[in-house]
Amino acid sequence: MTVDDAARPWWRDAVVYQIYIRSFADGDGDGIGDIAGVRSRLPYLRDLGVDAVWINPWFPSPMADGGYDVADYRDIDPLFGTLADADALIAEAHGLGLRVLLDIVPNHTSDRHPWFVDALAAGRGSPERLRYLFREGRGRGGSEPPTDWESVFGGPAWTRVLEPDGLPGQWYLHLFAPEQPDLDWSHPEVRAEFEAILRFWYERGADGFRIDVAHGLVKDPAFPDLGPRLRAPRAGDPRPHPHWDQDGVHDIYRRWRAVADAYGERPFVAEVFVSHPERLARFVRPGELHTAFDFRFLKAGWEPNRLREAIDDGLRALEPVGAPATWVLSNHDQVRHVTRLGRAAATAPEAVLPLGPAGTTLPVTGPSDLALGRRRARAAVLLMLALPGSAYLYQGEELGLEEVLDLPDELLQDPAWMRSGHTIRGRDGCRIPLPWTDGASPFGFGPPGSEPWLPQPAGWGALSVAAQTGDPGSMLELYRSALRLRREHPGFRSDGMTWLDAPDGVLRFQRGDGLEVVVNVTADDVRLDPGGHRVLLASVPLDSEGDVLPGDAAVWLG
Numbered sequence: 247m248t249v250d251d252a253a254r255p256w257w258r259d260a261v262v263y264q265i266y267i268r269s270f271a272d273g274d275g276d277g278i279g280d281i282a283g284v285r286s287r288l289p290y291l292r293d294l295g296v297d298a299v300w301i302n303p304w305f306p307s308p309m310a311d312g313g314y315d316v317a318d319y320r321d322i323d324p325l326f327g328t329l330a331d332a333d334a335l336i337a338e339a340h341g342l343g344l345r346v347l348l349d350i351v352p353n354h355t356s357d358r359h360p361w362f363v364d365a366l367a368a369g370r371g372s373p374e375r376l377r378y379l380f381r382e383g384r385g386r387g388g389s390e391p392p393t394d395w396e397s398v399f400g401g402p403a404w405t406r407v408l409e410p411d412g413l414p415g416q417w418y419l420h421l422f423a424p425e426q427p428d429l430d431w432s433h434p435e436v437r438a439e440f441e442a443i444l445r446f447w448y449e450r451g452a453d454g455f456r457i458d459v460a461h462g463l464v465k466d467p468a469f470p471d472l473g474p475r476l477r478a479p480r481a482g483d484p485r486p487h488p489h490w491d492q493d494g495v496h497d498i499y500r501r502w503r504a505v506a507d508a509y510g511e512r513p514f515v516a517e518v519f520v521s522h523p524e525r526l527a528r529f530v531r532p533g534e535l536h537t538a539f540d541f542r543f544l545k546a547g548w549e550p551n552r553l554r555e556a557i558d559d560g561l562r563a564l565e566p567v568g569a570p571a572t573w574v575l576s577n578h579d580q581v582r583h584v585t586r587l588g589r590a591a592a593t594a595p596e597a598v599l600p601l602g603p604a605g606t607t608l609p610v611t612g613p614s615d616l617a618l619g620r621r622r623a624r625a626a627v628l629l630m631l632a633l634p635g636s637a638y639l640y641q642g643e644e645l646g647l648e649e650v651l652d653l654p655d656e657l658l659q660d661p662a663w664m665r666s667g668h669t670i671r672g673r674d675g676c677r678i679p680l681p682w683t684d685g686a687s688p689f690g691f692g693p694p695g696s697e698p699w700l701p702q703p704a705g706w707g708a709l710s711v712a713a714q715t716g717d718p719g720s721m722l723e724l725y726r727s728a729l730r731l732r733r734e735h736p737g738f739r740s741d742g743m744t745w746l747d748a749p750d751g752v753l754r755f756q757r758g759d760g761l762e763v764v765v766n767v768t769a770d771d772v773r774l775d776p777g778g779h780r781v782l783l784a785s786v787p788l789d790s791e792g793d794v795l796p797g798d799a800a801v802w803l804g
């Protein structure tokens with residue numbers, strides 16, 4: 247079925263470009279990306295052919311976790327600019343036909359948020375403490391944490407505070423760093439405040455929100471221990487978890503949807519880690535959120551059966567609720583997929599950060615064949631962009647950037663590095679400032695002579711936007727062509743897909759009338775029967791007959 251274009255909400259098949267603002271473009275030369283930098287590069291994003299951008303948190307923050315520790319949800323951190331700059335960015339993006347999604351962080355605030363500062367000062371039993379999850383400790387004198395819950399970044403999820411009298415007292419919950427105290431979402435003021443924050447940004451023109459840790463807001467009020475088994479959750483574990491994916495979160499999102507709907511089509515996209523696709527679908531039921539990332543696709547690596555299963559299970563679970571799928575290959579928490587797909591164990595699903603029942607971040611170790619990784623990444627993006635639903639691109643993937651694995655220890659900033667006792671290096675390697683021009687660092691990221699907040703590899707000039715532009719074999723031109731075709735060809739606007747017969751290890755499917763996609767997830771050539779179609783786009787050059795699809799390659803036929 248092809249839905250009439252005019253009636254089709256824009257977000258159902260949007261391609262959204264994720265801007266990790268610290269590392270996108272630095273306008274003022276302090277080494278840190280900012281709003282001025284983003285504004286200067288908006289024409290690049292329009293020409294790339296995306297529909298929208300999602301900007302990682304840009305609010306005032308002590309930056310204990312790259313801005314996911316928000317001290318004021320209604321302002322901009324001075325590192326990035328001012329509210330007036332934000333308004334200008336939104337207006338300019340709209341002028342170019344780009345929508346702007348922001349990143350809301352409702353599970354926790356910064357420990358410098360006025361609410362938390364007040365809670366510490368007001369002491370036990372005060373109304374100020376009730377907005378967070380303060381509890382008495384266990385054991386002698388309350389010296390043990392209230393539960394055995396662990397922080398995603400390592401160590402206990404509870405920190406003991408000094409009471410106003412200077413003595414150790416209550417503990418507060420933080421599922422992430424101690425600088426990120428969890429809010430108590432059973433408190434009406436917490437609910438009202440976030441609804442007001444949504445409205446604040448809608449009024450300023452925000453077109454939607456990505457919701458951080460959307461599955462974590464509600465905790466089991468009994469605060470049970472996890473015990474040894476639930477502390478290391480496995481994908482598919484059906485047992486309820488006391489702080490992930492509690493049923494109570496859905497009430498919150500029904501309210502949020504009503505707030506959003508008052509402003510028109512302003513989609514949410516939820517970051518959700520759950521045990522089953524059916525649990526994911528609950529977040530996007532009618533009257534709840536519009537979309538939620540399906541990370542099983544990202545975690546399927548380069549293994550044909552796992553890819554097909556992730557696609558099928560994801561689509562099947564969403565069908566009854568009528569929500570579109572949301573695909574993604576990389577983001578600011580994951581090892582860049584060029585590096586992942588270049589590993590022998592490109593399929594290894596282990597989690598490093600236990601962000602929920604299905605885990606998330608993949609290991610940052612193991613050698614990677616980057617040429618192979620890039621070849622597979624080219625095929626992978628043609629697969630992703632041909633699936634029904636929306637897709638998210640992470641800045642730099644269109645350049646084929648790899649994970650930077652050799653950052654000096656003393657430069658690592660991810661709280662996971664400190665909190666894991668220096669065993670998990672964390673996510674800095676996917677957050678390196680982008681190369682825009684050839685030559686030497688900062689490669690156009692900032693003005694000449696400025697020093698990016700994380701060092702860029704010497705070879706990244708060759709991967710820069712300037713170096714790839716106009717080179718028909720480059721990753722950037724592949725993305726540009728794919729995004730242009732995705733807009734032009736009506737097949738991409740059809741709902742659903744139909745699998746076609748294909749040899750082992752080859753995924754072949756049809757979208758609408760006349761669009762076919764073939765992805766060879768093996769290392770060997772396969773015979774390609776174009777069936778009367780012509781080649782619209784291929785991830786590798788095809789021979790003139792067009793009847794062979796080489797290994798690790800994909801083609802769009804139409």
Ligand code: GLC
Binds near residue numbers: 311422458459578601
């Ligand atoms: C999400 C973010 C991640 C952050 C965490 C805590 O998973 O994507 O970057 O560290 O939430 O807010």
